[in-house]
Structure formats: C-alpha cells, structure tokens
Amino acid sequence: MGLLNRQNVVLLFGAPGAGKGTQARFLAEALDVPHVASGDLLREHRRQGTELGRAAQKYMDAGDLVPDELVINMVLDRLDQPDATAGVLLDGFPRTVKQAQALDERLGSHGIQVAHALSLDVPTEVLVERLSGRWLCGECHTSYHTVFSPSPAGPDRCGNCGGTLYQREDDKREVVQTRLRKFLDETRPVVEYYQRRGILANVDGNQDIESVRADLAKAAGAGEKQSAAA
Numbered sequence: 770m771g772l773l774n775r776q777n778v779v780l781l782f783g784a785p786g787a788g789k790g791t792q793a794r795f796l797a798e799a800l801d802v803p804h805v806a807s808g809d810l811l812r813e814h815r816r817q818g819t820e821l822g823r824a825a826q827k828y829m830d831a832g833d834l835v836p837d838e839l840v841i842n843m844v845l846d847r848l849d850q851p852d853a854t855a856g857v858l859l860d861g862f863p864r865t866v867k868q869a870q871a872l873d874e875r876l877g878s879h880g881i882q883v884a885h886a887l888s889l890d891v892p893t894e895v896l897v898e899r900l901s902g903r904w905l906c907g908e909c910h911t912s913y914h915t916v917f918s919p920s921p922a923g924p925d926r927c928g929n930c931g932g933t934l935y936q937r938e939d940d941k942r943e944v945v946q947t948r949l950r951k952f953l954d955e956t957r958p959v960v961e962y963y964q965r966r967g968i969l970a971n972v973d974g975n976q977d978i979e980s981v982r983a984d985l986a987k988a989a990g991a992g993e994k995q996s997a998a999a
C-alpha cells in the first residue's frame with residue numbers, strides 16, 4: 770500500500786501562466802516523489818477512452834471543473850500506487866474544499882497529513898501579460914511571445930517560415946482575464962483551507978526560474994530531506 774510509510778505529500782497551487790508545470794517537474798525531482806497532475810490523469814483517461822474519460826470530456830472542453838465524485842477516487846487511487854510510498858507532489862488537486870477534505874480523510878486513515886501546501890504567486894497583471902502575448906504561426910506552428918520571444922520577422926510574420934502569425938482565441942486578453950478570474954475564484958477557498966491549517970507557504974513566482982525553483986524546494990523542505998538522508 771503506497772500510503773503506509775513516511776509520506777511526504779506536497780501540494781502545488783498556481784494560476785495558468787505562473788510556471789507551475791515547469792516548477793512541478795523540478796520540485797518532484799528534488800523531493801524524489803512522483804509528480805501527479807490531475808489534469809494529466811484525466812487526459813490519459815480520455816486518450817484511453819475509459820468511461821471516466823468520456824464522462825470528464827464535456828467539462829474539460831468547456832473549461833469547467835470535472836465533478837468531485839469523478840476526480841476524487843481517480844487521484845486517491847493514484848496515491849495507493851507503489852511509486853507513491855515516499856510521498857507525492859500533487860498538482861491541480863485538490864481544486865475544491867470537498868476534494869481537500871477527501872484527501873485529508875484518506876491520508877488521516879493512514880495516520881498522515883499533507884506536509885506542505887505551496888502557492889506559486891504571480892501578480893495578475895503579469896499573468897495576463899505572459900498569457901496574452903503568445904502568437905502562433907498558422908503554417909509551421911512556431912510559438913512566439915510579443916515580449917519574451919518576438920518573431921525576428923516582425924509582429925505578424927513567422928521568423929521560421931514567413932507564415933502569418935495568429936493569436937489563439939483563449940489567449941486573447943479579455944478571455945485570459947476571464948480564465949484567471951475563474952481560476953482565482955475557484956482556488957481561493959482551497960488555498961484558504963490550508964492557510965487556516967497553518968501549512969500554506971506563499972512562494973514568489975515573479976522571479977527568474979532558478980530563484981523560484983530554489984524557493985519552492987526550500988518551502989517544501991527538499992533540502993531538509995536531503996540532509997536528513999545524508
């Protein structure tokens with residue numbers, strides 16, 4: 770049973786554009802635990818055409834949360850896998866208070882609890898800037914960013930093949946703002962749940978990648994674990 774031993778269950782929260790995907794991979798490696806992203810698990814179910822995948826599809830396509838009763842068991846079952854014996858880095862779960870309570874109950878039944886809940890914080894205006902600056906080539910699909918990696922051929926021309934650049938509908942500024950607002954509204958109660966429990970650490974995500982990486986590892990006690998093992 771995966772959950773019986775010393776568990777290092779760490780949660781990572783972060784808005785779209787906060788850099789959570791990149792940092793989650795680093796952090797899981799530093800903690801030496803698997804990175805479990807509920808979105809990836811759901812996409813895998815869809816790819817395999819399972820009943821769960823089919824049930825989740827319409828919610829995911831609309832950008833809505835998949836109902837708790839579908840998501841909770843899927844993630845909790847993943848925690849019982851043998852590779853999760855030492856712990857797990859959860860990304861994208863819990864997204865609702867009900868999911869957080871179900872996680873607590875399951876961990877509690879094994880005499881353990883969430884070790885750290887980390888919130889990767891980036892000011893909303895920076896997130897809007899990051900997300901709404903993306904332009905893609907309609908021909909060769911090269912991706913550019915108006916500020917961070919502009920096309921050398923000009924704002925609407927691809928530097929790779931000369932094709933015309935376009936902006937995806939959901940990368941448009943107004944849509945991005947709506948996506949972010951929705952994310953913050955949804956996630957706030959869950960983040961506050963862990964804040965009340967005194968295990969929330971806020972990490973500044975508006976720094977260079979290496980500094981964010983170091984701060985997250987520190988907040989998750991990755992260094993402590995390494996020195997304890999040494």
Ligand code: AMP
Nearest residue numbers: 807808828829833834835840861862864
């Ligand atoms: P993500 O890859 O985390 O952005 O998730 C992609 C989509 O999967 C989300 O927009 C939701 O539809 C669904 N999803 C992922 N995790 C959860 C969760 N914990 N609860 C409900 N829906 C989720």
